[in-house]
Amino acid sequence: MNNLISFLTGINDPDxxxxxxxxxxxxxxKIIHLIKSGVCHCPVCGHKMLKNGFRQQEVRVKALPIANVPTVLLIRKQKYICPSMPDCPKVVTKLAEIDGIDRNCRITNNIKQAVILDLPKNESQKDIAQDHQVSPSTVGRIIDSLDNNFTPTANWLPRAIAFDDFKSGRFATSGMSMILMNPVNHRTIDVISSRTSKSLKQYFYRHFTRKARLSVKLVVVDLYQPYRPLIHELFPYAQIIADHFHIVAQAYRVLQKIRTKTMNYYGAGSHESRALKRFWKLLLQKVSELDNVRYHPCRNFKGAWLTNSEVVDRLLDMSPELKEAYDYYQTLISAIDNEDSAELQTLLNRKLTELPFKLQKVQRTLRQHKDEILCSFKYHLSNGPIEGTNNKIKVIKRTAYGFRNFYHFRIRILIALKNSHLTVSSNCKTKNSPSKMTA
Ligand SMILES: [Zn+2]
Structure with a gap:
């Protein structure tokens, strides 16, 4: 008979x-009427307790659907009593508990497990709730119960960490949150609600011991100046590495701005403006990767047969400022790609006055962070993996809409990221003791 119950409900309780x-x-x-009795030991003295009748009302517990039909268990539970004895002076009473159903819980643990298995999917909490015929708030509570599995280890941080921000909308006052990652093995360490200095400080002081923070030797981060004093304070032994993506982005943005400026100069509808609009991607492509072999007809240039490389030449002839910006951008990419410190040095030594006004600011910023860029050449680390993660987060945000609070959002991100350090640690836990996961 017990085999049947375990077969129907997935609950393995011999009693x-x-x-x-x-x-x-x-x-x-479908209703399954069950009765739970068996031996129970007193939690105070450890003696076998006396049976004391059954709970008047059956306990109603939702189980996994059978053949797609909703199923409930109606369980009559044994009551127990331990009468007062010398080594157990108070009268102790107890109600039978079932392996596979948590105390005071009206759904079985395997429903919770099924919900957890659905969390990495891009489904809203409401849809998951509907699929499993529970309420959305139950799904919320199940997510909350996972919080313990997703707490970073307080006394450990990797030798190198990387952080980068992502748009999180209303969860953070600034609209941006932070993702913390190990740039060496690309594992996500945590997601932090806000990227302001104050909240980052709070986060690291609250979650990590001083010893863990001192063990951080390298921090990969964007060029945002206010992070510098913060990083020195939190990780006194760490060297800062400027992230490649954000370095290049500086020159990239200026190049794009100067391109639109040139377009406006020639006026909408002019052939220059159209060509600049049509071939913008060629300007951003690495010079070394531009095709200069295959010719194709270009309507923007009166049907002339040109290679991509020739198209770029013609675009650059339209404005000396654009040419300067292009040259700067390409030199920067090449220096960064080849990790060529001499080339970078020559670029940064260019006089400010020789550069277009918009590039002067970039030049100043890059000079300011020169050591951090050189450091990145030395350690070959960058935030690249975080950028990939950011895209995944965007998808989670879009499809799994309707996050009421940041903690649910954070846990769903961490579950969804297969490379999450925390998922790895919770996976290990599940292997050893399946019950812990569904606490
Ligand atoms: Zn007792």
Whole structure:
């Protein structure tokens, strides 16, 4: 009989038996009447407790659907009593508990497991709730219960860490949150709600010991100046590495701005403006990767047969400022790609006055962070993996809409990222003790 119960409900409790009413089925509900008795030991003295009748009302517990029909368990629970004795002076009473159903819980643990398995999917909390015929707030509570599995280890941080921000909308006052990652093995360490200095400080002081923070030797970060003093304070032994993507982005943005400026100069509808609009991607492509072999007809240039490389030449002839910006951008990419410190040095030594006004600011910023860029050449680390993660987060945000609070959002990100350090640690836990995961 027990095999049948475990077969139907997935609950393996040897003392859970089918009650006299057995199985009952209505049009759209299956009811399994169960009775739970067996031996129970006193939590105070450890003696065997006396049976003391049954709980008056059956306990109603939702189980996994059978053949797609919603199923409930109606369980009669044994009551126990331990009368007062010398080594157990108070009278102790207890109600039977079932392996596989948490105390005071009206759904079985395997429903919770099924919900957890659905969390990495891009489905809203509401849809997951509907699929498993529980309420959205139950799904919320299940996510909350995972919080313990997703707490970073307080006394450990990797030798190198990387952080980068991503748009999180209303969860953070600034609209941006932070993702913390190990740039060496690309594992996500955590997601931090806000990127302001104050909240980052709070986060690291609260979650990591001083010893863990001191063990950080390298921090990969964007060029945002206010992070510098913060990083020195939190990780006194760490060297800062400027992230490649953000270095290049500086020159990239200026190049794009000067391109639109040139377009406006020639006026909408002019052939220059159209060509600059049509071939903008060629300007951003690495010079070394530009095709200069294959010719194709270009309507923008009166049907002339040109290679991509010739198209770029013609675009650059339209404005000396654009040419300067292009040259700067390409030199920067090449220096960064080849990790060529001499080339970078020559670029940064260019006089400010020789550069277009918009590039002067970039030049100043890059000079300011020169050591950090050189450091990145030395350690070959960058935030590249975070950028990939950011795209995944965007998808999670879009499809799994309707996050009421940041903690649910954070946990769903961490579950969804297969490379998450925390998922790895919780996976290990599940292997050893399946019950812990569904606490
Ligand atoms: Zn007792």
């Amino acid at each position: 859970l038996k089918l009650d006299v009413d057995g199985l009952e089925e209505t049009k759209n509900l």
